[in-house]
Amino acid sequence: MDGAPKASILLVDDEAKNLYALRELLGSLEQNLLLANSGEEALRCALNHDLAVILLDVRMPRMDGFETARLIRERARSRLTPIIFLTAAADEMGSVFRGYEVGAVDYLVKPLVPEVLRSKVLVFVDLYKKGAELANEIAERRLAEERVRQSEEKLRALAAHLITVREEERTHIAREIHDELGQVLTGLKMELMWLAKRLRDGQKPLIEKTKSMFRLIDLTIQSVRRISAGLRPEMLDEMGLVAAIGWHAKEFQRRTGVRCRIKLPHEGETLDKDLSTTVFRIFQEILTNVARHSRATRVDVEISISDERLTLEVVDNGVGISSHRLNDGKSLGLLGMQERALRFKGEIDISGSPGRGTRVAVLIPLAGGKA
Numbered sequence: 015m016d017g018a019p020k021a022s023i024l025l026v027d028d029e030a031k032n033l034y035a036l037r038e039l040l041g042s043l044e045q046n047l048l049l050a051n052s053g054e055e056a057l058r059c060a061l062n063h064d065l066a067v068i069l070l071d072v073r074m075p076r077m078d079g080f081e082t083a084r085l086i087r088e089r090a091r092s093r094l095t096p097i098i099f100l101t102a103a104a105d106e107m108g109s110v111f112r113g114y115e116v117g118a119v120d121y122l123v124k125p126l127v128p129e130v131l132r133s134k135v136l137v138f139v140d141l142y143k144k145g146a147e148l149a150n151e152i153a154e155r156r157l158a159e160e161r162v163r164q165s166e167e168k169l170r171a172l173a174a175h176l177i178t179v180r181e182e183e184r185t186h187i188a189r190e191i192h193d194e195l196g197q198v199l200t201g202l203k204m205e206l207m208w209l210a211k212r213l214r215d216g217q218k219p220l221i222e223k224t225k226s227m228f229r230l231i232d233l234t235i236q237s238v239r240r241i242s243a244g245l246r247p248e249m250l251d252e253m254g255l256v257a258a259i260g261w262h263a264k265e266f267q268r269r270t271g272v273r274c275r276i277k278l279p280h281e282g283e284t285l286d287k288d289l290s291t292t293v294f295r296i297f298q299e300i301l302t303n304v305a306r307h308s309r310a311t312r313v314d315v316e317i318s319i320s321d322e323r324l325t326l327e328v329v330d331n332g333v334g335i336s337s338h339r340l341n342d343g344k345s346l347g348l349l350g351m352q353e354r355a356l357r358f359k360g361e362i363d364i365s366g367s368p369g370r371g372t373r374v375a376v377l378i379p380l381a382g383g384k385a
């Protein structure tokens with residue numbers, strides 16, 4: 015045979031000469047042959063080895079073959095091990111049925127015909143090896159699946175980490191720009207006022223210069239506000255998610271000309287800051303997509319917050335997202351939205367109908383809290 019691992023075959027007979035004869039007959043199969051000269055010995059052996067097949071003499075003193083087979087079948091390890099009974103021609107028929115009752119798979123009548131014995135044993139050896147191969151394949155597949163699951167988990171954790179880090183970074187930069195530059199610009203404006211007051215009527219060109227400088231400073235202050243709000247809207251921290259969503263939708267309408275109809279809950283909400291940021295970022299991405307891809311003229315935004323869940327629904331009347339875009343798995347904007355929602359065990363439902371628009375619904379469970 016090939017270099018494959020050997021199968022173990024247990025030979026049981028109380029007569030030594032029969033055992034040795036069996037061993038001689040099966041030697042050419044080149045498998046691992048185990049010998050037992052009693053039922054007790056056979057049981058011990060079956061307890062310690064995984065066996066491909068057991069050749070079991072029916073007539074043995076103390077514990078006969080049937081009793082031995084019954085006990086072998088009771089053990090978990092050998093519950094399914096095939097047993098071939100070896101019986102003398104004389105007690106044939108009666109014992110055949112008893113043998114099948116205790117789980118024999120076959121019978122061989124003595125004197126044994128070597129070719130028949132070998133080919134029958136070989137069938138079970140092959141079966142055993144195929145079973146072992148299959149079990150190996152299953153174990154390997156399980157291992158591979160487990161590895162994929164683990165790496166998915168790691169990627170998810172990494173994505174969540176990146177989102178958090180980016181958000182912290184943005185907040186930090188927004189604050190720096192707002193505070194540092196804001197202060198300097200205000201200082202500059204005051205200095206310029208001081209200067210302007212000291213100019214006389216005759217110094218017209220200088221007065222004009224200061225006026226234009228005031229305009230430039232005001233424009234810069236506006237830019238600073240716009241940049242820092244773009245990085246992190248103050249509104250989100252000061253007034254909460256609902257107000258920030260309303261503000262962003264109005265800004266969106268002003269910038270793009272797409273009419274925005276907003277339906278917001280009246281009461282103020284007390285949402286976790288991290289969750290508010292998450293929903294706000296998802297909302298920004300949805301509206302960016304509307305502006306970029308939808309060719310819509312109208313967007314309906316509705317947010318509702320109950321004890322159990324937060325729901326944000328954005329419906330546009332544009333071209334409608336196509337199903338292959340939805341499922342191609344390479345859309346990073348959509349993927350980012352999903353990842354953000356997943357951090358709070360939430361989900362994002364997107365559907366589009368051609369020529370009629372796109373609906374994006376964000377659902378975040380609230381009672382269970384953060385993931």
Ligand SMILES: Nc1ncnc2c1ncn2[C@@H]1O[C@H](COP(=O)(O)OP(=O)(O)OP(=O)(O)O)[C@@H](O)[C@H]1O
Pocket residue numbers: 303304306307308330332333334335336339340344345346347348349372
């Ligand atoms: N409101 C919408 N109407 C129509 N098509 C849309 C809409 N939103 C998304 N899509 C389609 O889905 C695709 C994937 O969107 P996604 O936000 O993932 O990527 P993107 O906007 O092209 O790039 P980015 O990664 O910068 O967001 C878009 O390219 C667009 O074809």
Ligand SMILES: [Mg+2]
Pocket residue numbers: 299302303347348
């Ligand atoms: Mg996008």
